[in-house]
Amino acid sequence: MPEVSMDAVVALCKRRGFVFQSSEIYGGLASTWDYGPLGAELKRNVKNAWWKSVVQQRDDMEGLDAAILMHPAVWKASGHLDGFTDALVDCKGCKKRFRADHLPGQGAQRSCPECKAVIDLEKTPPRPFNLMLKTHLGAVEDESAATYMRPETAQGIFVNFLNVINSRHRKLPFGIAQIGKSFRNEITPGNFTFRTREFEQMEIEYFVRPEAADEAYHRWIAERRQWYLDLGMRPEKVRLRPHAADELAHYAQACTDIEYAFPFGWSELEGIANRRDFDLRQHAEHSGKDLTYFDQADGGQRFIPYVIEPSGGVDRAVLAFLADAYREEEVKGETRVVLGLHKELSPCKVAVLPLLKKRPELVEMAKKITSSFKKHFVVKYDDTAAIGKLYRRQDEIGTMYCVTVDVQSLDDGQVTVRYRDTMLQDRVAADRLFDYFQTKGLIGN
Numbered sequence: 001m002p003e004v005s006m007d008a009v010v011a012l013c014k015r016r017g018f019v020f021q022s023s024e025i026y027g028g029l030a031s032t033w034d035y036g037p038l039g040a041e042l043k044r045n046v047k048n049a050w051w052k053s054v055v056q057q058r059d060d061m062e063g064l065d066a067a068i069l070m071h072p073a074v075w076k077a078s079g080h081l082d083g084f085t086d087a088l089v090d091c092k093g094c095k096k097r098f099r100a101d102h103l104p105g106q107g108a109q110r111s112c113p114e115c116k117a118v119i120d121l122e123k124t125p126p127r128p129f130n131l132m133l134k135t136h137l138g139a140v141e142d143e144s145a146a147t148y149m150r151p152e153t154a155q156g157i158f159v160n161f162l163n164v165i166n167s168r169h170r171k172l173p174f175g176i177a178q179i180g181k182s183f184r185n186e187i188t189p190g191n192f193t194f195r196t197r198e199f200e201q202m203e204i205e206y207f208v209r210p211e212a213a214d215e216a217y218h219r220w221i222a223e224r225r226q227w228y229l230d231l232g233m234r235p236e237k238v239r240l241r242p243h244a245a246d247e248l249a250h251y252a253q254a255c256t257d258i259e260y261a262f263p264f265g266w267s268e269l270e271g272i273a274n275r276r277d278f279d280l281r282q283h284a285e286h287s288g289k290d291l292t293y294f295d296q297a298d299g300g301q302r303f304i305p306y307v308i309e310p311s312g313g314v315d316r317a318v319l320a321f322l323a324d325a326y327r328e329e330e331v332k333g334e335t336r337v338v339l340g341l342h343k344e345l346s347p348c349k350v351a352v353l354p355l356l357k358k359r360p361e362l363v364e365m366a367k368k369i370t371s372s373f374k375k376h377f378v379v380k381y382d383d384t385a386a387i388g389k390l391y392r393r394q395d396e397i398g399t400m401y402c403v404t405v406d407v408q409s410l411d412d413g414q415v416t417v418r419y420r421d422t423m424l425q426d427r428v429a430a431d432r433l434f435d436y437f438q439t440k441g442l443i444g445n
């Protein structure tokens with residue numbers, strides 16, 4: 001299959017309403033994106049698939065939805081206030097600011113990527129720039145009211161560790177999962193929705209006895225990789241990249257990225273880290289609360305659990321599923337764009353199309369079929385173009401099946417069902433469509 005270009009994916013996103021530039025009528029806001037009607041649906045499907053898989057279908061997991069705003073002391077304890085920084089340098093030529101590690105060249109003498117002026121790292125050493133977005137609570141804008149938009153959802157889980165254990169009577173091992181927005185004031189965002197200042201995370205903190213951490217770490221890597229494959233991602237586009245020792249955060253014992261071969265190169269979808277007992281230990285110290293785990297039936301020791309953290313990006317997953325599903329095919333001398341999304345992710349499962357919109361009986365039958373499936377899956381009635389054009393549009397947005405009502409349907413009660421991937425058509429009795437879609441897995445799972 002020919003490689004898909006990023007331009008093609010971006011163009012489809014705009015053309016069909018998956019992703020729009022934020023505040024577009026005002027010229028846009030850099031690296032900020034809005035999910036359009038179909039993007040919102042796709043993103044919701046990705047999150048639902050994740051939630052089902054890691055929370056609802058497991059016995060050892062709980063869900064959580066913590067606030068974006070947290071007590072500022074959280075960020076002191078977590079290390080974000082002091083250590084969550086990029087080293088930045090200012091160019092004296094164009095007055096722009098760059099990440100020191102992104103400047104081309106070696107040694108102290110570098111050249112500005114924008115204006116090519118010399119940047120001397122000895123004369124103007126890089127300065128730390130905190131990536132957290134600062135804001136103020138209340139009417140007074142002083143330091144005492146300063147707080148931060150969370151740079152990760154994980155801390156909301158750690159500070160609720162005791163609440164979940166006590167309210168749910170949990171024993172190790174168990175995990176807590178949540179989905180939510182996070183914010184990082186990245187100086188060099190880019191690659192469409194891949195790196196943005198506002199983004200959504202799907203994070204798990206899985207608490208284990210220290211001696212069980214390594215086994216749990218490897219199990220989560222395998223399970224999380226499989227999740228992407230189960231949702232249709234091509235295995236040759238997904239790889240695991242264990243971090244080298246010098247890449248690891250000081251508290252982490254091990255970390256592996258799940259990477260996807262985006263059109264702009266292999267990039268991280270999700271990271272799975274063994275964070276040892278760092279986070280709970282920090283919060284115990286800073287809050288003064290006892291966050292040790294104790295189980296009389298389990299040796300009666302007190303200890304701080306280790307944690308395995310699978311942390312994925314929702315927006316990155318959406319972008320990867322889009323890029324992975326996008327294909328162009330030659331059909332009778334014309335190019336057909338198809339979004340071959342997995343049925344669980346597809347933003348529209350079925351479209352119902354009347355062959356002739358001027359025949360009220362056809363329209364009525366098509367609308368009746370549409371209504372009858374609304375409570376089962378996303379189904380849309382569409383008569384805004386001729387049938388050939390409607391098929392192409394539905395292919396482009398990944399609609400699994402098109403049901404066409406034609407003149408003969410009025411006589412024999414049968415409709416044509418066309419499958420997106422093969423374009424093969426079945427003639428099905430309208431009153432048997434429920435069974436038909438059930439066998440195709442659209443109903444009852």
Ligand SMILES: [Zn+2]
Nearest residue numbers: 091094112115
């Ligand atoms: Zn410059």
